[in-house]
Amino acid sequence: MSAVREAGPQVYAIAWAEDERTDSDQFYRFKTYSEPDSVRPLVFFAWLISHAGRLTLFDTGASRAVAGQRGINYMGSVADGVRELGIDPAVVDTVVISHLHYDHSGGIPDFPGARIAIHPKEVEFWTGPNLARAQFNSIVELDDIVFLIRAIRDGRVDFVTEGSAITPDITVRHLPGHSVGQIGLQVGGVDGLLLAADAAHYYDEVFSNRPFTVFSDLPVMYDSYDRIRTLIGGARDRLVPGHDSQVFDVFGTGDALWRPGRTPRVFRVR
């Protein structure tokens, strides 16, 4: 690894839960493709970026209680994963929230020293009429939204949009469709890595144009898949999807350290 690369952002993935699903669970109208159904693991990730003397956490997972209610196999909190890196969660500078679904926004209280960054459209969406609709409100926790609203009132939240810089080498990309204010982070400039979060749960969404089963706007989500391919120059190893077990293979970690039900699995992707 070159000194130049070492001087750039260091990016760690934190796998904090997993579940077993099938292709027909995960892809919208999977029968369209006339293929046999297969097992499709769902891994829940967050990411920690160390760059320019600052610690940026991208997404915060869910609490053990919420994971239990929703029946996913919990390995530990994202804060536990941060501690595995030898970092006190209280010293994280910025928590960026990709979108407000329960598996991304539940751990914000574990990072009391951080400013919080989110796209304004995400807050607008979850504080408007769609919060009364079952297909939307079933995928958020009201406590997470209330916590965020209090943080806005307390002046702790920064609203970020397409092109906003978290640090000089971490750029916000607005990739809507799964959720209205869905963002990813481009790390390390135009040749860098795209942390897509749920703009792409799986590589197959981007490389096979297969929409995920949950969305706020289907054509807009397809457009974001197109944009992601452009942002990564078509290179699979520049894309880190939000829930794909293939991340372990693409970034060369293998499965040797996989310990479901024990501790979050933490590994470096850049």
Ligand SMILES: [Zn+2]
């Ligand atoms: Zn998710």
